[in-house]
Each structure stands twice: as structure tokens, then as C-alpha cells.
Amino acid sequence: EVQLLESGGGLVQPGGSLKISCAASGFTFSSYAFNWVRQAPGKGLEWVSAISPTGRSTFYADSVKGRFTVSRDNSQSMLYLQMNNLRAGDTAVYYCAREYYGSGSAFDIWGQGTMVTVSS
Amino acid sequence: EVVMTQSPATLSVSPGERATLSCRASQSIGSNLAWYQQTPGQAPRLLIHGTSTRATGIPARFSGSGSGTEFTLTIDSLRSEDSAVYYCQQYNNWPPYTFGQGTRLEIK
Numbered sequence: 001e002v003q004l005l006e007s008g009g010g011l012v013q014p015g016g017s018l019k020i021s022c023a024a025s026g027f028t029f030s031s032y033a034f035n036w037v038r039q040a041p042g043k044g045l046e047w048v049s050a051i052s053p054t055g056r057s058t059f060y061a062d063s064v065k066g067r068f069t070v071s072r073d074n075s076q077s078m079l080y081l082q083m084n085n086l087r088a089g090d091t092a093v094y095y096c097a098r099e100y101y102g103s104g105s106a107f108d109i110w111g112q113g114t115m116v117t118v119s120s
Numbered sequence: 121e122v123v124m125t126q127s128p129a130t131l132s133v134s135p136g137e138r139a140t141l142s143c144r145a146s147q148s149i150g151s152n153l154a155w156y157q158q159t160p161g162q163a164p165r166l167l168i169h170g171t172s173t174r175a176t177g178i179p180a181r182f183s184g185s186g187s188g189t190e191f192t193l194t195i196d197s198l199r200s201e202d203s204a205v206y207y208c209q210q211y212n213n214w215p216p217y218t219f220g221q222g223t224r225l226e227i228k
Contacts (some may be wrong), residue, residue, distance in 0.1 A: 044219060047217040052215070061216050106209065108169070
């Protein structure tokens, strides 16, 4: 079964750091680009970051640029998002999502999400 | 950045009828548009990509159309399980990928 499973969310103080993970299974992980998309409570979807199949190319939303770092380990079929200098506005469910075909395509597989809460 | 605007914000339709959801892009995005369905507490699910291609397992009741800046998602023969929030997304001019604010579909 094709599946993405996020983990690592939790409560963190403003200014703190957190690293969330996404474990992939059921497909050839290294063939696909991936994204992080977040959803604040009661709000819509916001794209956060993207990474190419090799990991050589990464992209970020302006709202997280310089604070978040996306990475991947193709040998372990794992995707990561390192989040530093967290703010209250980063509070959201974070989803990892696979791009359907190469980079610059729709997101066909989504994980169930992991909740990140930034609060003192 | 391409701004995606969805209308209406909320739509209430009776079972068995048709729902028509609209999405407008602030600039031309060709046919690089996707639609997602999100039910409460669940992750989004891809319905349509490339404006009109149904994703795997999506029934023919769901159809997409449009090009350039104006797009439509049509759901025929509405069922109670179609009650959800629907998002459009452009992937023509990225980064950033951008989503519409969503249309909440209620089945009366």
C-alpha cells in the first residue's frame, strides 16, 4: 500500500525548534518530489516547502524561508522538516505530500498529518 | 505569486443534484490546476489534476473543466459523503504552489 506517515509533532515554545518526519512506503521514494503543506486550525491549505527527488533542489514559502529546512534520506525513504525560531503563526497540522509526476505537478498522496503547536 | 480565488465560500445542494464550484487564477496557469477534497479530520485527497483528469479511484461523477484563469469542478448526483471542503491548487507558476481558500459543500 502506498503510504506516507508523519511523526514528530508536538508543543514547542516560541523561538524553539522541532523536526518532523515523514516515512514513505509502498513505492520507490527516490523517484518523487515531495512537499510539506500546513493547515492552521480552521483555516485553508498553505504550501510550505518542496524538495526534488535527489534532494539537490529545495524551495520554501516566504513565510518560512531562513527558518525551515527540508531534507530527505532516499536510503531510508524518509522526508524531514527542520523548523527553527518557531512562531505562534506556525501552529498547524503539517502534511507531507507526494508530487504526482516530477516537480511541478499535483499532490497525489498525502500523509495523515502531524500537529505542531507553538505556545508558551 | 498566483492568487487563487474560489466561489462560493459555501454551497448547499440537495442529494442527487449537481454542484458547481468555481476557481479563478490571478494570471493564466494553462491547464495546471488540481482539485482536492477534504473531509473533517482527514488529509486532503486529490480528485482532479491537469484541470480535467480524474485521479485514481475517483468516480466519474466528479469532472473538471476550464483553462487559463477560469476553472470549474462539477459533482453530479450528489451523495451525503460528498460533504466536504474543496480546494483548487495551481502548479503552473511555482514556487509557491498556491491554493484557493476552499469551498464548503453541504448536502442538504
